[in-house]
Every structure is written in C-alpha cells, then in structure tokens.
Amino acid sequence: MANETTTAGSAPSDSGLKRAAYRNLLLQATTVGLFFAAWHLFSLSGFAVRAEMPGPGGSLARLWELLFTGDYWRALGTTVRSWATALAICVVVGIPCGLLIGRSRRAFDSTKFVIDFLRTIPSLAIVPLTLLLFGQTVTMVVVVCCLAAVWPLLIQSIYAGQHADPDLHRVARSFRLGWMDRIRYVLVPEALAFIWPGLRLAVTAALLVTIGAELVGSARGTLGYRLLEAQVLNQPDTLYAYVLTACALGLAVNGALTLIQRRLLWWHPSMRGRS
C-alpha cells in the first residue's frame, strides 16, 4: 500500500523506507532460520529423543510426501469446510441478532445475563454431549464450533447496534441518499468497524475449536483425527507434518484477514498511518 500519510519534514525518504523493509525482511528470515536450527538441535537432545520428536528435515519430508496423498487433502478440506460452515452460520445468525438486540435497550437488558452465562461455557465441554447426539461426524464439529464462534460476533454486533451514530443518519437523510446508498455508504461501514474485531476473534476461536472438537470427538477423516491417529499409532513424522499444516492453515487465515482488513477498513483511525 502506498504510503500517503507521510508528513513533510520528518518523513523518511523512499529509499530509506525500502532499506528498512529489506532489513526487517532479512531479520525475519534469520529468525525463521534460527528457529529451524534450534528445532533441529533440540530434536537431537535426549529429552526430545525420548519424546520421539523428529527434526525439521524429517517433518518437512513427511509433509512433502503427504502433499501427494488424497487423505491429506481430504482431511484438510473437511476441516476447512466445517470451519467455514460454522462461521457462515454464525455470521448469518449472530450479526442480525446482535444488531437487533443492540438497537433496543430493553432487549439488551433482558438478554444480558443469558448471553453472559452461555458464552462463558467453554464450547469444547459440549463435545461429549454433541458426541452422544450426532456421533463422530462433521455435524458434531460444526455445532460445537458455532457455539464458540457466535459469541464474539453477537457481542460486537450488539455494540454496533448500540453505537449507531444518529448524526451520520441525519447526514444521510439531508443528502437524500436512497436506501441502497444508505446501506452501502453509511450502515455497512459503520457497523463493520465494530463487527470486524468480533469477526477476527470468531475466526481464530473457530479454528481452534474446530480442531479441538475433531480431536476430542475423533471425527473421522479430519485434521484433528489425523493428528490423534498419528500420535496413537506413534508416527511422529506424520504428527509433526500435520501440526505444521495446522499452523500454516492458521497463518493463511490470519494473513487473509489482515489483507481484507486493509481493503475494508482503510478509512478507520486505527488503520491510518500503517503501511
């Protein structure tokens, strides 16, 4: 993103910025290298040998092998699908409910305790119950995941409903904006600034809970199941390959969110002045 916010005088020159960026990249590359080196050395120590920890070489080699198997991609796909389904359900249910509750003082007062109580129950504790009801299935995972991810969205949407700025709506009325424009330029951006942090929390929580539920419930053919299987069957290489996969999945999701955030919320004060 172009750096448009630099002020005259104190602004570093363009080449200076570039040099700093290169230096940072170099630093970070060194860190990654150091991390793998440390992992390798650690895997040689007695402690790690007893725990049968493979080095990065073995894990990455196994990961490479797995990349060409259908099981790997099926497991990854199933997990991503459960996660995405649960998030979609939460968005569709949580945001409208939250906005409605937030618009009404009475509705907020009435639901406050119930929401507070339900959201403090760790959703993974529900896994035994959902296991009895749905068995070791994807449905079970989606249900548990929804119970974890809906709260941040609901609560931030309630804030969005509560903090709707009447001035903005007056401005929209004076300009005689049509309802489409009003949604596009006033309601959505305003609500988004509140809902976005909730969505970010929901996304990460959902990923953790999806894999957690798969692990506890050993939902067949999922990433969590493969992790558990590798541990039970004592295949450390495979286990670490799948953990690396989970890590990469998390990083990819986070990276995508950051990109979307820059596109959507560039106007928000918290985003200004960042490159």
Add this chain to the structure above:
Amino acid sequence: MSGKGRNGVDVPGRILGFLWNAWLPVVLLCAIWFASAGSQSFFFPSLERVVAATWQIWFAGGGIVTDLVPSLMRLLAGYAVAVLAGILFGTIMGLVPVMEVAARPVTEAARAVPGAALLPISMMFFGTGEAMKLSMIAFISTWPILLNTIEGVRSVDPTLRSVMETYHIRPWHRFRYGFLPAAAPQVFAGARISFAVAVAVMVIVEMFGTPGGIGFFIRHAQQTFQVVPMWTGLVMLGFFGYALNLLFRVLEKRILHWHYAMVAHSQGGQQ
C-alpha cells in the same frame, strides 16, 4: 448503572432495571423445567433430576473438592505463568522494536496455530499428567497477552517517554509507573482473551489427561453413558466459568478504575 441518583435514591429505577435483567433467565429456566419434566429422553433428562444429581455429586458427594478445585488450581497456575511471561516478554519486545520485528514470524505463527493441534505433541513430551496440562495452558494462553502488551507498550505517549528520559527515571520505575499503567488497558484486553483461551484449553487437556478435573469428569461420564452426571458437569462448568468471569471483571475494575474514570471524563464527565 442506570440511576442518576446517588446513595440509592433511584430505588424504583434500580428495581425496574433488575427486573428487566432477570425476567428472561427466570422464564427460560421455568420453561426448561416444565418442558423437561417427566422427560423420558435418554439424552435430555429432566432438569429436576439434573439439579438433584448436581447437589448429590458436587456438593454432598464432595465433587467440588475432587474435581473442581484441581481444575481451578491448574487453570490459575497455568494462567499466572502466561500472564507473567506475556507481560515480561511483551514489554521487552515493545521497548526494543528491532526485537519485535525479528521475532514477528514466531509470534505470528504461535498466535495463528490452533492450540489444540499442539496437544498430541505435548502428550508425547509430557505424557498425560500434570506437566502436560500446565504446559499447554501456559503456552497457549501466553500469546494474546504478549501481543497486546507489545501493542500497549508501543502506543505509550511519546511525551511521557521523553519526560521519563529527561528526568533520568530508573528503568524499574519507568516500567512500574510509566509503561505498565499506560499499557494496562491493552494488557487487560489481552488478558481477558487469554483467560477464555486458558479455560478452553483446560477443558480439552483434562479430557485427555489423567483423572481429576471437571473436563475429565464430563468426558468420563459421557464415555460411560452416565448422561445425568454429564449434565451436572456442564451445569457446574457453566457456573464455574461465569463466576470466574465475574471475578475477572471486578478485578479489572479495581485495577483500571483510573482508566475508566479518565475515559468517562474525556467523554463528557458523566458518572
């Protein structure tokens, strides 16, 4: 806080506010009670039986001592380590930008990795005992605090920094009276996320770990098809979580009261 009055002048308003807060939970509870009365369903026993069994197992039977207290101790110990480590390393990294930039791949990856995926690794290292449980809780819940502390320390007012610089304030005092209070609201925001994470991790590690703990209790009840005890475990966990959350909020209000007062002041001096 709805009342404008002080010293409880606005009594009717308070009572009305309380009624608005209380009616839905009461109605829901009654609805569940009567809807489930005489339930023959295996999975959804009547609330009456669950309540009776909760009393039997957890209070009269001493379940609180054998299962709830160990969970609480585990949670607090792991969380305390996470808070200390998060604040310490977060402050250092917030003060030394080069370090933060260099460590970013690691911190980002650690934050992004779904913690549950690390469970099998932890089990290979530490088995299923206490060491596995504590290390998982501490490790996974460190990151939200760490990242928020970095943000908080970095956003300390530059003027305050220069003032401390000018007066040659000792490093410990700078940390104690300068950076820590200034970063505290952010740190608490991270601590709250961390806490929720810690509770979630506690439940999952207990489900896989050695006996003792509410997570183990719920999982064990399910595996032996004792549905009523399983429900009592969920009820207890609900109250446990709610009570801890309440405690957290009270603590935050006490420690950050100056911050709330400042925000209220800058927003027009109400309250």
